[in-house]
Structure formats: structure tokens, C-alpha cells
Amino acid sequence: xTAAMAETKKILLAHGGGGQLADELIRKTILARxxxxxxxxxxxxxxxxxxxxxICFTTDSxxxxxxxxxxxxxxxxxVCGTLNDLAVAGAIPVALSLSFIIETGLExxxxxxxxxxxxxxxxxxxxxIVTGDTKTVDAGQADKIFINxxxxxxxxxxxxxxxxxxxxxxxxxxxxxxxxxxxxxxxxRQDIKFQxxxxxxxxxxxxxxxxxxxxxxxxxxxxxxxxxxxxxxxxEICRQTGLDIEIKQSQIPVKPAVQAAADMLGFDVLEIAxxxxxxxxxxxxxxxxxxxxxxxxxxxxxxxxxxxITGASDTPLVEMETIIGGRRIVQMPYGRExxxxx
Amino acid sequence: MLERIYKAQTIMANAxxxxxxQINIMEVCGTHTVSIFRNGIRWTLPDGLNLLSxxxxxxxxxxxxxxxxxxxxxxxxxxxxxxxxxxxxxxxKGGSLETDAFxxxxxxxxxxxxxxxxxxxxxxxxxxxxxxxxxTTAPATAVAVKEASKENxxxxxILCGHKLVVPAMETLLxxxxxxIDGFLCPGHVSTIIGYGAFENIAKQYRxxxxxxxxxxxxxxxxxxxxxxxxxxxxxxxxxxxxxxxxEKGNQKAQKIIKDxxxxxxxxxxxxxxxxKSTLKLKKQYSRFDAYIRFGIDPLxxxxxxxxxxxxxxxxxxxxxxxxxxxxxxxxTKPVGPCMVSSEGTCAAYYKYERRK
Numbered sequence: 001x002t003a004a005m006a007e008t009k010k011i012l013l014a015h016g017g018g019g020q021l022a023d024e025l026i027r028k029t030i031l032a033r034x035x036x037x038x039x040x041x042x043x044x045x046x047x048x049x050x051x052x053x054x055i056c057f058t059t060d061s062x063x064x065x066x067x068x069x070x071x072x073x074x075x076x077x078x079v080c081g082t083l084n085d086l087a088v089a090g091a092i093p094v095a096l097s098l099s100f101i102i103e104t105g106l107e108x109x110x111x112x113x114x115x116x117x118x119x120x121x122x123x124x125x126x127x128x129i130v131t132g133d134t135k136t137v138d139a140g141q142a143d144k145i146f147i148n149x150x151x152x153x154x155x156x157x158x159x160x161x162x163x164x165x166x167x168x169x170x171x172x173x174x175x176x177x178x179x180x181x182x183x184x185x186x187x188x189r190q191d192i193k194f195q196x197x198x199x200x201x202x203x204x205x206x207x208x209x210x211x212x213x214x215x216x217x218x219x220x221x222x223x224x225x226x227x228x229x230x231x232x233x234x235x236e237i238c239r240q241t242g243l244d245i246e247i248k249q250s251q252i253p254v255k256p257a258v259q260a261a262a263d264m265l266g267f268d269v270l271e272i273a274x275x276x277x278x279x280x281x282x283x284x285x286x287x288x289x290x291x292x293x294x295x296x297x298x299x300x301x302x303x304x305x306x307x308x309i310t311g312a313s314d315t316p317l318v319e320m321e322t323i324i325g326g327r328r329i330v331q332m333p334y335g336r337e338x339x340x341x342x
Numbered sequence: 343m344l345e346r347i348y349k350a351q352t353i354m355a356n357a358x359x360x361x362x363x364q365i366n367i368m369e370v371c372g373t374h375t376v377s378i379f380r381n382g383i384r385w386t387l388p389d390g391l392n393l394l395s396x397x398x399x400x401x402x403x404x405x406x407x408x409x410x411x412x413x414x415x416x417x418x419x420x421x422x423x424x425x426x427x428x429x430x431x432x433x434x435k436g437g438s439l440e441t442d443a444f445x446x447x448x449x450x451x452x453x454x455x456x457x458x459x460x461x462x463x464x465x466x467x468x469x470x471x472x473x474x475x476x477x478t479t480a481p482a483t484a485v486a487v488k489e490a491s492k493e494n495x496x497x498x499x500i501l502c503g504h505k506l507v508v509p510a511m512e513t514l515l516x517x518x519x520x521x522i523d524g525f526l527c528p529g530h531v532s533t534i535i536g537y538g539a540f541e542n543i544a545k546q547y548r549x550x551x552x553x554x555x556x557x558x559x560x561x562x563x564x565x566x567x568x569x570x571x572x573x574x575x576x577x578x579x580x581x582x583x584x585x586x587x588x589e590k591g592n593q594k595a596q597k598i599i600k601d602x603x604x605x606x607x608x609x610x611x612x613x614x615x616x617x618k619s620t621l622k623l624k625k626q627y628s629r630f631d632a633y634i635r636f637g638i639d640p641l642x643x644x645x646x647x648x649x650x651x652x653x654x655x656x657x658x659x660x661x662x663x664x665x666x667x668x669x670x671x672x673x674t675k676p677v678g679p680c681m682v683s684s685e686g687t688c689a690a691y692y693k694y695e696r697r698k
């Protein structure tokens with residue numbers, strides 16, 4: 001292979017320059033692999049016909065390192081993460097945007113793998129990628145590839161969610177085991193090998209949340225406990241509602257390998273990021289029904305009622321009854337996050 | 343498990359009743375402190391049993407002058423500071439290593455080996471490894487120094503802040519804090535030094551010493567064993583961490599430490615100067631000694647920061663008794679090291695104790 005040929009296998013600054021190379025990259029590498037049907041000329045905006053006036057709109061950027069990890073990759077994460085933000089707002093995802101910031105020198109092979117993963121995840125979740133952008137930057141100005149996605153979803157008529165809907169006595173449901181994503185990323189970054197294989201939980205929960213919201217009334221609020229983990233999500237609920245929360249450690253599912261790795265690395269598993277889980281605050285009357293719906297779905301098999309909203313308080317706190325019958329507060333994690341996990 | 347907890351609780355309650363006074367047990371190790379809080383263990387103990395957190399968090403026991411020495415080295419253009427993450431936010435004169443001014447001169451490393459690699463990769467800089475920790479981290483530092491010597495990596499040196507656990511415990515008992523009735527001895531350190539190392543404390547100072555691991559059940563049973571000994575007028579060394587700790591410890595690691603370091607007088611936060619309590623590089627490795635290389639006095643005195651971390655470390659006060667606690671000193675704006683380190687007593691109280 002000549003040096004020139006080898007060069008073309010990598011992203012060049014010109015790939016983001018709006019010229020011929022850029023056009024080729026967009027048409028041959030990105031659009032072809034995404035497999036989206038679209039008009040001949042690439043227009044500046046996507047036109048979308050929506051069946052409802054009540055929509056949800058969200059955006060998120062993804063900078064995870066490493067790009068590929070057990071259970072997912074930055075592409076899958078970029079689709080799932082945004083779908084989950086729509087899902088927990090009570091929306092059915094319709095369309096996504098997809099933007100890349102790529103560091104010069106990234107192998108096109110790697111980009112192709114990421115795009116294939118994006119395409120697969122989008123297809124599996126019935127969502128279309130309708131618009132996008134590609135920029136390239138000099139070596140050292142970005143770390144391989146950053147992705148931004150934005151998403152539009154149609155809000156389910158039955159979804160009437162918000163912090164203001166939460167009442168004392170409401171139950172807190174967690175859709176499955178915690179810490180899987182954060183611990184997987186962290187151990188791969190630090191090249192720590194455990195006997196049991198750790199796997200990120202990266203997945204879109206929109207299928208399950210829409211089943212819950214169409215199957216029951218009484219869901220007050222939902223959130224996906226990503227950065228800051230379950231601890232951050234519960235503390236946010238506490239802060240926004242002024243209500244105390246009580247949870248039971250014995251009811252919180254944690255995989256033994258995740259717990260062992262967290263202990264070894266000195267982390268509290270409650271503060272570790274998840275990428276395929278949600279917390280739902282529901283009325284006591286519908287809690288069991290929500291749990292039944294969860295357990296029938298592959299992403300909610302391990303769902304549990306982990307606690308409840310107790311009462312109003314001047315200094316609202318999240319308190320946990322520990323496995324040995326002790327008590328402790330669960331605090332908002334300090335801002336210094338584990339480096340770049342989503 | 344509940345049955346075991348109940349049994350331990352009964353032993354502890356009976357000991358409190360029999361002695362007719364408060365029992366004060368010090369957990370020496372920061373990891374114990376965190377586990378005690380994280381698992382809500384204090385909540386399960388009888389009222390008469392008081393836990394004191396000891397000088398077992400490596401970040402917390404480092405003296406202010408040591409922190410200031412690192413900060414002054416971080417200001418030099420020819421130095422690259424390699425440090426464990428815990429040290430990065432400890433405040434000293436003019437800020438901490440986290441301060442923007444130092445960001446190009448400071449690297450977080452996960453091991454002494456990473457620090458040595460930094461030296462290999464940055465020949466134009468002198469890499470100063472902030473070598474802190476007890477007997478657990480000292481062997482790894484020793485290995486890095488030996489490698490540096492073998493490969494002649496002359497741009498590598500260490501600012502040795504390694505400390506020894508037993509001399510600190512003895513200093514506490516020699517007048518600093520005579521309230522301590524017994525010690526829950528550190529699990530990690532004991533894997534290296536062996537539980538036999540606490541024999542003198544049990545015999546000479548007549549304080550029960552029990553080595554425990556970090557599972558809540560181990561901690562509770564360790565505390566119960568100390569209470570049992572106190573109730574029966576015993577003082578001996580026991581280990582409930584049988585899976586990892588033996589009497590003589592890890593002799594290979596001990597030898598590596600011995601090959602590389604001498605025992606020397608050292609300065610501790612709260613405890614002052616203690617004889618033979620720190621590790622100092624042997625003469626043959628003095629070219630890797632940052633104290634010598636940069637002319638830093640390891641026993642230099644420093645200005646007090648106004649916080650009472652020292653008293654907290656000696657078990658003399660609880661964090662809430664410090665006037666700065668949770669007011670001027672919080673994890674986001676720490677004044678003293680006990681609020682910085684994830685294993686610090688003040689940080690644990692702040693994070694896990696109910697403050698209604």
C-alpha cells in the first residue's frame with residue numbers, strides 16, 4: 001500500500017471542509033451506512049410531520065473513553081442516551097440529529113464501526129436519524145471523536161410527569177441493577193481485569209417506559225440515573241420536591257462483580273453511572289402494576305421497589321437503611337466525576 | 343447474618359454494662375471509617391460504645407509543611423508532580439494542586455510505576471512522586487526507586503511522606519489520648535506488617551488490638567471482640583481478617599521496604615514529631631530523594647490552617663466540634679485534609695451523618 005492510500009484511510013482536516021472529501025464522507029461513509037431514505041439533495045433542515053403538538057426535545061453530547069467497551073460503544077451510547085432522556089420525559093422518540101466532531105487522524109474503519117452501531121441501535125428502537133453535521137479538528141483538539149445527538153419525541157397523552165406531581169407515600173421503582181456502565185468503563189480505562197466479565201448496561205429504555213405509561217396511570221416522575229448514579233437522581237428529587245426519601249439497601253440490585261470492583265476502586269456504587277436504567281416515582285396504588293410490567297420486559301426483569309417518598313422537611317434528605325440494619329444518608333455526589341464515562 | 347449481628351451486639355452491650363462507663367474504640371484506618379459510615383454501623387452499636395477515628399488516612403496525617411513543599415515544587419518549571427488523586431485537593435499555602443496555575447505541572451497517577459513512566463517519557467522534567475501512605479503503599483514506592491536506580495532514571499525522585507502505623511498508635515497512648523480503650527487495627531496495613539506488629543500495644547499498653555477487614559460484619563465482630571476482652575480484663579491481639587492477614591505479614595514486602603528505607607523521625611499532623619515513624623530513603627538511593635535534591639527540610643514547621651484536623655485525627659474531638667466544620671469547611675471548599683480525602687473523618691461525617 002502506498003503512503004497516500006494509507007493516508008486516505010484516516011480522517012483529514014479536509015473531511016470537514018465542505019468540499020469533495022467532505023461530501024464523499026457524508027454520502028459514502030455516513031449516509032450509506034445509516035441506511036436512511038432521504039431526498040436527493042441534502043437539504044439544510046429536515047422536515048418532519050408530527051402527529052401531535054405536544055413534543056419533547058432534548059440534546060446530549062458523548063465523549064466516552066474508551067470508544068468501544070464491553071456492552072457498547074460511543075455510537076450506541078449516543079443513540080441510547082438521548083432516547084432515554086426522551087423516554088423518561090414520557091415521550092416516544094421519533095427523530096434524532098447526529099453530529100460528529102472528529103479529530104484528524106481517526107481511522108475511517110473506526111468511524112464506520114461507530115456509524116454501523118448507531119444505525120443498528122436506531123433501527124432497533126424505531127427512530128430515524130434525520131439531520132446531522134460533521135466537523136473535523138486538528139490533532140490534539142479533540143480526543144478521536146465526540147458525538148452530539150438531539151432528539152424529538154411525541155409526548156404520550158397519559159404521561160403527566162414532573163417533580164411537582166410527587167407526593168409523600170409514593171413508591172420509588174428502580175428498573176434494574178446499578179453501577180454496570182460506570183464500573184465497566186472505569187475498569188477498562190484502568191485496564192483492571194476481573195474474573196467475572198463486567199458489561200455496560202447501555203440500552204434504550206423507551207420501549208419499556210412507553211409500555212408503563214400506556215399501561216398504567218399514577219407514574220409521577222421518571223429519570224435515568226446516569227452521571228452521579230442513583231445517589232444524584234434521588235437527591236435531585238429530594239431537592240426539587242422538598243420531600244425526604246427513604247430507601248432500603250437490601251432492595252437495590254447490584255451485581256456481585258460490580259460491587260467487588262467498586263469496593264476495590266473505592267467507589268460507592270450508588271454514585272456510579274448507569275446507561276440503561278430508570279427510576280420511576282409512582283403512586284402506591286400502581287406500584288405493583290408498574291413492577292409487573294417491568295418484569296415482563298427484558299430491560300426490567302430485575303426491577304424493584306427500592307423505597308418511598310416520606311414527608312416534607314426543611315432539610316430534605318435521602319436516607320438508606322443498610323443491609324446490616326444501620327442507617328446513613330445518601331448525599332449528592334461531589335462534582336468530581338469519574339473521568340469521561342458517557 | 344442478623345443472628346451474628348445480634349450476637350455481637352449482645353457482647354458489646356454486656357461489656358458496656360459490666361464496665362459501667364463509655365467504651366472508646368479507635369478505628370485506626372480510614373477505609374474502616376468509610377465502611378463504618380457507608381454501612382451505617384454506628385447506628386447498630388449500643389449507646390455506651392463510642393467510635394473514634396484515628397490517624398489512618400494517609401492524606402490527613404501529612405503535615406502542612408509537606409503539602410506546602412509539594413506546592414512550591416509544583417511552581418517550578420523544571421518539575422512535574424506525580425501524585426495519587428487524593429492529594430490533589432488538599433489545601434496549602436496559596437491553594438492546592440488543583441489550582442489552575444499548576445495544571446501543566448501536575449499529573450494524577452494510579453501507581454508509583456506510572457510516576458516512573460512519566461519520568462521516562464518526560465526527560466526534560468524532574469518528576470517528583472508524592473509518595474504518601476502507610477506500609478501498604480511503601481513497597482510499591484520502593485520498587486519504583488529500585489527500578490529508577492537500575493535504569494539510571496535520574497529525572498525521577500520521591501518526596502517521601504510514607505508513615506508507619508504502630509508508632510502513631512503508641513504516641514496516642516503515651517499521653518496524647520488516654521481515653522482509647524482498644525484499637526480496631528487496619529486491615530490493609532496488617533496484610534503487610536502482620537498482626538504480630540501490634541503485640542507491644544496489647545502487652546505494654548494493655549489495649550486490645552483486633553485486626554478486621556472492611557466488610558460490615560467483620561467490623562462489627564471485631565468491635566465485639568475488643569469489647570469482650572475489655573469486659574474480661576484481657577488485652578491481646580486478634581485477627582478476624584483471617585483470609586488476608588497472618589501473624590508475620592508479607593515478609594517479601596517488608597524486605598523491599600527495608601532494602602530501600604530507614605526509619606526516621608517524622609512530622610505528623612496533630613501528633614507532631616514522632617521518632618522512627620516515617621520512612622527515609624537509604625543513603626544509596628539519596629539521588630532519588632527530593633528532600634536532598636531540592637533542599638527541603640522534612641521536619642520544617644508550618645503555619646496552622648485554623649482547622650482542628652489534628653485533634654480530630656487523635657480522637658480528641660469529633661468533626662462537629664471543630665468551629666469550621668460544615669460552615670467554612672466542606673468537601674467542595676475544604677480547609678483541612680480531613681475534609682478532602684474520601685477517607686477523611688470530617689468528609690465521612692459530612693457525607694453520611696444525619697444533620698437535622
